[in-house]
Amino acid sequence: MPTPAPPRTPPRLWDISPTVAPDAPIFPGDEPYSLRWTARLSPDCPVNLSAITMSPHVGAHADAPLHYANDAPAIADVPLDTYLGRCRVIHAIGAAPLVTVAHLQHAEQDLPPRVLVRCCERADTVWNPAFTAYAPEAIEWLAARGVKLVGIDTPSVDPADSKALSSHQQLRRLDLRVLENLVLDDVPEGDYELIALPLKLQGACASPVRAILRELQ
Incomplete structure (x- = not known):
């Protein structure tokens, strides 16, 4: 009798979503979470x-896209394929105030279509207006290498006091998708499978996601 193959170890999962709670950090004036x-x-x-x-x-x-352009799709109308598939986590810990091309170049080779950047040693659990954002040039550089989705472990790809929202406008111009407020504290740099599907919320400018990374096998 042949020796049975050992059982496969399930791929490891990383939950990269913070808990949604009444004290979750939000932009001043935004609607906090409340349950009744x-x-x-x-x-x-x-x-x-x-x-x-x-x-x-x-x-x-x-x-x-509706979040930063009036004539753009709401979240229920955005195709889902970009939110699911191979991605790369790139460490740019300590980058401030912006993630630049220089922070990304070390991980440039064979970039998959999705890139998540870890800026924080530990993700903020209280509102911090000095959070790190993306330089618009970094988004353009990623798009030129075939990236279709960018993510970050801070509240926004633009600085808290930005009025022009230059990085969001780069996303619109280049037709990229974005994930914000991720928690990448315990995720080593490298490649994973991303699963972060938005809800089909009619007319909404965004959607919560339960974002996870799955070990590639």
Whole structure:
């Protein structure tokens, strides 16, 4: 009898989504997460039911092009394929105030279509207006190498005080997708499978995602 093959070890998963909670850091003036109960288990009720209110930009999220252009698609109308597939995590820890091309060049070879940049030693758990963003030139450089989705472990690809939103406008011009507010604290630099599907929210400017990375096998 042939020796049976040993069972395959399931690929490792990294949850790169922060917890969505009332104290989650948000842009000043944005709608925080709130939960209320509309029904509770009792002799007269067989279930617990809750209702939530929140900005779709709380926690890990995908911006829709509508977020930065009035005539652009809402999140329910954005194709899903970009949010699923091979990606590279690039470390640019300490980069400030912007991730530049120089922070990315060491990981340039054979870039997959998705790139997530880790800027933070530990992702912020309180609002920090001095967070690191992308230089618009870095987004253009990535797009020129076939990248279709960029991500970052801070609240935005543009600085908190930006009015021009130059990096978001680069995303629009180059037809790239974006993930923001990721948690990459424990993720080594390298290649993974990204799974970060947005919800089909009609008319919305963004959607929360449960973003994960899966070990390649």
